[in-house]
Amino acid sequence: MNIGTYSGNGGSAFSDACQAPATEEDAAKCAKDEPGGLAAFVGHEKIAINFTWLLIAGAFVLFMQAGFALLTTGLTRAKNAGHMMMLNFAAFVIAWVGYFVVGFAFQFGGAAINAAPGNLGGAMVLGHLLKVSGSHWGLIGLNGFFLQSGHSYDVGALALFFFEVVFMETAGYIIVGAIAERINFKTFIFAELFMGAVLYPIYGNWLWGGGWLSQIGHSWNLGHGAVDFAGSGVVHGTGGWIALALAVLLGPRIGKFNRDGSPNAIPGHS
Numbered sequence: 001m002n003i004g005t006y007s008g009n010g011g012s013a014f015s016d017a018c019q020a021p022a023t024e025e026d027a028a029k030c031a032k033d034e035p036g037g038l039a040a041f042v043g044h045e046k047i048a049i050n051f052t053w054l055l056i057a058g059a060f061v062l063f064m065q066a067g068f069a070l071l072t073t074g075l076t077r078a079k080n081a082g083h084m085m086m087l088n089f090a091a092f093v094i095a096w097v098g099y100f101v102v103g104f105a106f107q108f109g110g111a112a113i114n115a116a117p118g119n120l121g122g123a124m125v126l127g128h129l130l131k132v133s134g135s136h137w138g139l140i141g142l143n144g145f146f147l148q149s150g151h152s153y154d155v156g157a158l159a160l161f162f163f164e165v166v167f168m169e170t171a172g173y174i175i176v177g178a179i180a181e182r183i184n185f186k187t188f189i190f191a192e193l194f195m196g197a198v199l200y201p202i203y204g205n206w207l208w209g210g211g212w213l214s215q216i217g218h219s220w221n222l223g224h225g226a227v228d229f230a231g232s233g234v235v236h237g238t239g240g241w242i243a244l245a246l247a248v249l250l251g252p253r254i255g256k257f258n259r260d261g262s263p264n265a266i267p268g269h270s
Contacts, residue, residue, distance in 0.1 A: 054159050061166040065092065068173040072180060078269035080181045087176050087185070091192050095172040098197030099165050102145055106201035107164065109141020111210045136215040141205055167235050168200050174239030178247045182254070195242055204234045 069088035076084050110130075130140045147161060172192055179188070206213040207228045217225035228234055257263055 051155065051159055054163050058163045058166050061170060065166070065169055065173055068170075068176070072173075072177045074270040075177075075268035076180050077266065081269065083185075084176070084180060087183075087188055088173065090185070090189060091172040091176055092169055094189055094192045095169055095196030096165060098193045098195075099168050099201065100147065100161075101197065103168065103197045103201040104147065104161055104164065105144035106141050106198070107204040108160070108209045109143040109145075110138050110205070111141070111208075136212065136219040138205065138209075138211040138215070140202055140211075141209055164204075167231055168196055168204075170231075171200055171235050171239030171242075172196060174236065175243045175246065178243030179250060180253075182250050182252075183246070191242070191246065195238075199242065200234070200238050203238050207234050 065088075069085060072088060073081050073084040130138065130142055144157075147157070172195060175191065175195065183191075205211040207226055208214070212219070213226035215225055216222045226233075253266060255264060256266060
């Protein structure tokens with residue numbers, strides 16, 4: 001029975017010659033080579049599965065942003081629906097541009113992406129991290145601008161960029177909901193660009209890109225350092241704190257409060 005096909009240097013995972021070896025030498029060769037061929041086959045499949053799942057999960061996050069757009073638009077008044085939808089679409093484009101130009105380099109410009117089965121590709125930008133007071137105090141990445149580096153076209157680097165950029169966009173959509181109906185479009189463009197190019201990537205570098213917060217286990221002997229698996233700090237924390245700052249600066253919507261301070265309901269249109 002022929003099981004699978006592996007087209008690497010070892011031929012098929014279970015080659016025809018090994019099904020019925022003609023001589024004792026053939027049998028010995030098969031016994032030596034086939035486990036290595038099978039291991040290589042499994043390793044390749046493992047990488048392919050990881051890439052596939054990474055792209056699917058990133059697509060889920062991308063479609064979630066369409067839900068954010070519908071939610072924030074529906075919770076505002078009908079007269080502002082067009083403006084809110086425009087802010088949501090602009091948030092995606094503007095923040096993406098900022099992250100592509102400098103943000104991804106700031107966040108992962110000092111990290112190593114190891115070329116091992118199950119990981120994401122080659123060591124893309126190893127060693128280019130702005131540091132203070134030693135190797136465990138990284139502040140910001142310094143390589144990979146415009147996705148240009150020694151491994152710019154490594155599929156692992158491109159997959160990581162796609163996965164990270166949709167999470168960065170999620171932080172931007174949190175901001176949109178907090179400033180509904182009370183921000184100038186030009187001001188919003190600047191805020192989203194600054195968030196995608198500078199604020200989010202720098203904090204992301206500290207936690208996910210090998211920066212100082214992730215290294216306090218080495219520098220201060222505090223366990224494993226700061227760990228943020230699900231993005232509660234990098235994604236939701238960054239978006240939430242920026243949203244809070246803008247909400248305080250902009251103040252409440254016109255008509256939200258009466259002169260005596262009592263609030264008025266401003267229901268959404270759908």
